[in-house]
Amino acid sequence: MSGWEGFLHGLSVALQPGVLVYCVFGVVLGTFVGVLPGIGAMATISLLLPITYYLSPEAALIMLAGVYYGSQYGGAVASILLRLPGTPQSAVTTLDGYPLAQQGKAGVALFASMTSSFLGSMFGILVLIMLSGVLSRAATAFGAADYAAMMVLGLVAASTIGAKDPAKGFAMVVLGLILGCVGTDVNSGAQRFTFGQAELMDGVNLVALAMGLFGVAEVIANIQVAERGGVPRRVALRDLMPGREDIRRIPFPALRGASLGSFFGALPGTGSTISSFLAYAAERRISRRPEKFGHGAIEGVAGPEAANNAAAISAFVPTLTLGIPGDPIMALMLGALVIHGVQPGPLMLEARPDMFWGLIASFGIGNLLLLVLNLPLIGIWVSMLRIPFRWLFPAILVFVCLGVYSVRGSSFDIFAVALIGAIGYALSLARFNPALLLLGFVLGPLIETNLRRALLISRGDPLVFLERPISAVFVLAIALLLAMSLVQAIRRKAQRDRQR
Amino acid sequence: MNITRRAAFMGAAALALATPALAQDAAWPSKPLHGFVGFPAGSSPDLLARIVTEPLAARLGQPIVIENKPGAGGVIGIQQMLNAKDKEYTFGTTINGPMTTAPRLMPDLGYDVARDIAPVVLIATSPLVLVVSADFASDDLAGFVAAAGAEPEALSYGSVGKGSGAHLTAELFSDRAGVEMLHVPYTSYAEVTTAILGKEIDAGFMAPSAAMQYVEAGTLKILGITSQKPFDQAPGVPVMAGQAGLPADFRAELWNAFIAPAGTDAKIIETLNAEINTILADADVQKRLSDMGWQVAGGTAAELQQRIVEDTEIWGAVLDRIDAKN
Amino acid sequence: MRQDLPDLACGVVLAAIGLFVASYAATHYELGSLRRMGPGLFPAVLGGVLLGLGLLIAIPAWGRGRQAGSVAWKDAIAVLAAILVFAAGLERGGLVPVTVATVLIASIAAPDRKVGWRLVLAFAVTLLSVLVFHFGLKMTIPLWPNLS
Numbered sequence: 001m002s003g004w005e006g007f008l009h010g011l012s013v014a015l016q017p018g019v020l021v022y023c024v025f026g027v028v029l030g031t032f033v034g035v036l037p038g039i040g041a042m043a044t045i046s047l048l049l050p051i052t053y054y055l056s057p058e059a060a061l062i063m064l065a066g067v068y069y070g071s072q073y074g075g076a077v078a079s080i081l082l083r084l085p086g087t088p089q090s091a092v093t094t095l096d097g098y099p100l101a102q103q104g105k106a107g108v109a110l111f112a113s114m115t116s117s118f119l120g121s122m123f124g125i126l127v128l129i130m131l132s133g134v135l136s137r138a139a140t141a142f143g144a145a146d147y148a149a150m151m152v153l154g155l156v157a158a159s160t161i162g163a164k165d166p167a168k169g170f171a172m173v174v175l176g177l178i179l180g181c182v183g184t185d186v187n188s189g190a191q192r193f194t195f196g197q198a199e200l201m202d203g204v205n206l207v208a209l210a211m212g213l214f215g216v217a218e219v220i221a222n223i224q225v226a227e228r229g230g231v232p233r234r235v236a237l238r239d240l241m242p243g244r245e246d247i248r249r250i251p252f253p254a255l256r257g258a259s260l261g262s263f264f265g266a267l268p269g270t271g272s273t274i275s276s277f278l279a280y281a282a283e284r285r286i287s288r289r290p291e292k293f294g295h296g297a298i299e300g301v302a303g304p305e306a307a308n309n310a311a312a313i314s315a316f317v318p319t320l321t322l323g324i325p326g327d328p329i330m331a332l333m334l335g336a337l338v339i340h341g342v343q344p345g346p347l348m349l350e351a352r353p354d355m356f357w358g359l360i361a362s363f364g365i366g367n368l369l370l371l372v373l374n375l376p377l378i379g380i381w382v383s384m385l386r387i388p389f390r391w392l393f394p395a396i397l398v399f400v401c402l403g404v405y406s407v408r409g410s411s412f413d414i415f416a417v418a419l420i421g422a423i424g425y426a427l428s429l430a431r432f433n434p435a436l437l438l439l440g441f442v443l444g445p446l447i448e449t450n451l452r453r454a455l456l457i458s459r460g461d462p463l464v465f466l467e468r469p470i471s472a473v474f475v476l477a478i479a480l481l482l483a484m485s486l487v488q489a490i491r492r493k494a495q496r497d498r499q500r
Numbered sequence: 501m502n503i504t505r506r507a508a509f510m511g512a513a514a515l516a517l518a519t520p521a522l523a524q525d526a527a528w529p530s531k532p533l534h535g536f537v538g539f540p541a542g543s544s545p546d547l548l549a550r551i552v553t554e555p556l557a558a559r560l561g562q563p564i565v566i567e568n569k570p571g572a573g574g575v576i577g578i579q580q581m582l583n584a585k586d587k588e589y590t591f592g593t594t595i596n597g598p599m600t601t602a603p604r605l606m607p608d609l610g611y612d613v614a615r616d617i618a619p620v621v622l623i624a625t626s627p628l629v630l631v632v633s634a635d636f637a638s639d640d641l642a643g644f645v646a647a648a649g650a651e652p653e654a655l656s657y658g659s660v661g662k663g664s665g666a667h668l669t670a671e672l673f674s675d676r677a678g679v680e681m682l683h684v685p686y687t688s689y690a691e692v693t694t695a696i697l698g699k700e701i702d703a704g705f706m707a708p709s710a711a712m713q714y715v716e717a718g719t720l721k722i723l724g725i726t727s728q729k730p731f732d733q734a735p736g737v738p739v740m741a742g743q744a745g746l747p748a749d750f751r752a753e754l755w756n757a758f759i760a761p762a763g764t765d766a767k768i769i770e771t772l773n774a775e776i777n778t779i780l781a782d783a784d785v786q787k788r789l790s791d792m793g794w795q796v797a798g799g800t801a802a803e804l805q806q807r808i809v810e811d812t813e814i815w816g817a818v819l820d821r822i823d824a825k826n
Numbered sequence: 827m828r829q830d831l832p833d834l835a836c837g838v839v840l841a842a843i844g845l846f847v848a849s850y851a852a853t854h855y856e857l858g859s860l861r862r863m864g865p866g867l868f869p870a871v872l873g874g875v876l877l878g879l880g881l882l883i884a885i886p887a888w889g890r891g892r893q894a895g896s897v898a899w900k901d902a903i904a905v906l907a908a909i910l911v912f913a914a915g916l917e918r919g920g921l922v923p924v925t926v927a928t929v930l931i932a933s934i935a936a937p938d939r940k941v942g943w944r945l946v947l948a949f950a951v952t953l954l955s956v957l958v959f960h961f962g963l964k965m966t967i968p969l970w971p972n973l974s
Contacts, residue, residue: 044963047963140698142698143695143700168883170875170879171880174844174876174879175843175876178847181868181869181872185865186661186685186687187865188865190865192865193847193850201576201579202569202576219905220898220901221898223898223936224901224937268694323689324688324690324694328540335550341788341791343709344690345714345717347717390938391943393905393936394908394947394948397908397929398928398955401912402955402959405967412913414913414916415913415914422902429836429897448868453684453685453686455860455861456682456684456862457682457684457700459682460859460861
């Protein structure tokens with residue numbers, strides 16, 4: 001079955017009323033839980049899992065997937081308006097989305113995020129239709145050394161994001177990597193930095209980390225500012241809709257982001273996290289006005305949002321053909337499939353075209369629905385900003401606490417939010433970038449395992465990173481990036497000396 | 501099913517409002533149970549747990565919340581089960597590793613199998629198959645052993661973690677066949693098969709279900725199975741015992757069991773054992789388990805206890821060999 | 827003041843964390859070899875790098891002045907106390923009283939001195955969280971205190 005035939009067949013599956021209704025339910029529910037700070041797709045899908053016993057496997061997977069990408073749309077709303085990202089991907093969206101909202105251009109930021117999410121997913125579907133065969137082989141071509149090198153490249157590229165001082169960026173990444181070490185070491189089973197706390201054996205809770213670093217820190221910093229009227233909370237209607245100039249800035253970053261996302265998403269692991277950070281770094285690097293980034297660049301919203309939506313789609317290829325889930329949410333969806341007796345594997349595309357292409361087609365339908373649903377809602381979301389902050393922030397805190405608790409029913413994680421929030425506030429006073437900490441945290445364990453694995457397989461020979469062509473390319477790119485930052489730093493220092 | 505589930509929720513809601521003294525007097529189970537699984541949602545041990553606990557919840561009239569606490573080859577699931585404060589309502593399913601070999605492998609295990617864990621029932625057993633890439637030079641076990649014996653660590657194999665069933669089976673095999681292979685730990689069979697397909701490693705012992713699709717697709721091949729008799733879910737795969745210099749009594753099987761924290765009321769354990777044995781006798785449950793490569797076991801709690809003691813001994817000898825090597 | 831205080835403080839703290847992590851990992855966990863890296867090697871190296879980066883941030887900050895933004899101590903304490911109360915009270919105190927307490931404590935930070943709106947807000951947030959989390963998501967938390 002060719003890609004187009006498959007897609008058309010998939011449409012005929014996904015448009016059946018008995019399936020479509022679950023797609024609609026999934027995306028609407030996803031948007032809703034995405035907007036609420038703290039509770040994300042993870043908690044929702046776990047709760048929906050028992051219900052899927054009573055559905056056909058297609059309807060079940062399409063509904064759960066709808067929750068997954070629907071929550072990305074909703075998550076963007078919370079990230080842009082309140083700086084409350086639930087995932088590392090939406091942490092990237094806060095970098096420029098939140099400054100835009102503070103400048104009274106929340107409507108523009110939301111428009112950019114939704115349209116580029118839509119463009120990204122459409123692009124992802126196109127790539128899948130044309131290249132599904134190639135994508136399913138990409139994962140087996142990547143070895144441990146390649147993964148390690150790729151993730152280090154992601155870290156290095158991202159460290160240059162949003163900080164005038166590269167040392168601060170690197171420090172955040174390294175702190176994140178260290179936090180990622182907490183818990184049980186995969187290779188040896190040893191407990192690291194758990195200090196006897198059973199709750200830490202699974203590592204630091206990602207949602208608690210994101211909510212503390214961003215949400216709580218932001219609430220503390222904002223209470224006085226907001227009340228003194230430092231942040232424009234009143235939004236005129238004409239600011240809701242983007243101007244022609246704003247719209248012009250969306251398509252190309254979105255396309256570039258979508259290409260990055262489609263490629264990296266096909267690599268099991270953290271494709272979508274890496275691709276949204278890389279998309280942001282790329283936009284900043286090629287922009288003619290990089291100084292705007294971090295202060296409300298529309299490209300900084302469009303690129304990463306398109307990237308993570310495209311990646312979410314191509315990520316289903318390794319999940320379904322290799323059985324390797326990209327994140328815990330994907331793992332849950334795999335579980336839902338196996339409950340129905342559908343084994344993921346290389347024969348999935350041929351043996352279950354209904355399932356695979358139905359899902360892909362549902363992405364198209366679902367994303368269209370989300371766009372149609374969410375664009376008119378922009379006005380309502382933005383009007384949330386008119387609520388005085390003193391009414392808003394206690395509610396935010398309660399929802400953050402409950403959301404974090406909902407992940408695994410642990411009060412310990414709420415205590416962690418308080419501690420992390422205090423750290424996050426201190427970091428924000430010194431203008432550190434918490435998004436980088438989050439990135440280091442997510443990639444750290446993967447870098448370490450793959451690094452150790454690569455050296456084990458090569459029998460301790462570090463040259464393996466240069467001998468494998470894929471990893472050699474990444475290593476070269478890392479070296480180039482580092483050299484470029486060094487040259488820039490020296491040039492800047494020379495400039496300063498001359499000015500003196 | 502629908503009705504009991506709703507009733508269960510209503511029961512739970514009523515309980516939340518009722519006074520605590522009343523709650524303690526109510527007949528067991530009077531609120532949702534928690535079943536700890538030391539593997540991520542969607543993994544084979546997780547699905548096995550769900551296949552068994554779904555009808556169990558219906559029979560007991562209370563929902564069973566599956567708590568996935570993955571890590572350290574399933575050890576974390578048991579640790580978390582023992583840490584849970586809600587005794588009589590906290591249970592777990594576990595593979596053999598955390599019950600037999602983990603005490604040897606992890607000095608800071610945090611529990612003592614004999615002292616802290618009450619066996620309930622053996623759910624199912626599974627042999628492992630030895631898998632290599634389809635273009636591996638040899639088609640049989642003798643060729644594999646010859647290639648592996650060429651020099652120490654000539655071949656590498658993947659497992660699902662240090663001390664996992666796959667790791668220990670491979671070491672037992674290496675010992676009996678007289679070869680040395682390089683061990684590379686992964687976190688799931690899916691990662692191991694991908695690494696074999698990508699030619700990163702040469703081989704791996706895994707559950708038959710993890711390999712069958714690749715065999716059908718012609719990208720992997722199976723050289724042998726560790727059970728004493730041929731296995732229905734791996735048709736045509738030769739038994740390893742007695743081949744390529746392996747002794748005739750060579751056998752390595754994983755199992756999965758239902759357990760409770762020690763100190764759980766003996767009556768509750770009896771109830772659970774009886775209910776699960778009934779569930780395991782169901783043809784539909786047997787089929788679902790065998791589709792995933794598991795063979796239904798069942799039996800008494802004492803039989804499970806004996807199995808734990810026996811396997812601790814067998815695998816202990818393998819661990820002695822691993823220790824001696826390092 | 828001639829120092830960039832926030833940078834100085836954060837740099838020093840980061841360096842201290844790095845030093846602690848590196849020395850703790852090196853003394854408590856096996857370092858292994860390049861071929862068989864032990865659980866201690868990766869954190870030990872990272873700790874060392876963080877120590878260096880912390881110093882790289884702190885040292886230039888010593889000789890550089892910057893208008894430090896004021897620290898919102900009162901707000902920070904009110905917000906963190908509210909979260910701590912929520913964490914400590916949720917499982918024993920039940921959702922309803924804990925939510926009310928959290929909202930009231932957090933709202934201390936708000937400049938408006940009146941009381942009425944705080945009660946209204948506490949009621950509204952409690953209602954919303956009970957509806958969403960207890961009835962909507964069916965989370966298993968008690969609504970009222972467990973008095974045993």
